[in-house]
Amino acid sequence: xxxxxxxxxxxxxxKQKHSDFESKLFQLRMSHxxxxxxxxxxxxxxxxxxxxxxxxxxxxxxxx
Numbered sequence: 694x695x696x697x698x699x700x701x702x703x704x705x706x707x708k709q710k711h712s713d714f715e716s717k718l719f720q721l722r723m724s725h726x727x728x729x730x731x732x733x734x735x736x737x738x739x740x741x742x743x744x745x746x747x748x749x750x751x752x753x754x755x756x757x
Contacts, residue, residue: 694740696743696747699743699744699747700747704748704751704752707744707747707748707751708748710744711741711744711745711748714736714740714741714744715741717736718736718738718741721736
């Protein structure tokens with residue numbers, strides 16, 4: 694997803710996306726530690742960072 698699309702989403706959906714990304718990343722790490730070949734390009738840490746940044750921006754704007 695692009696940043697522009699993420700900024701249009703409500704806060705609840707962003708939080709859900711963040712938890713989905715984190716759980717998927719955890720599953721990929723567990724599969725890798727068990728020796729299974731997994732395509733780790735499905736999720737990138739950059740996407741997680743973008744979602745977290747936008748969540749923080751929205752929370753900061755709500756306070757003001």
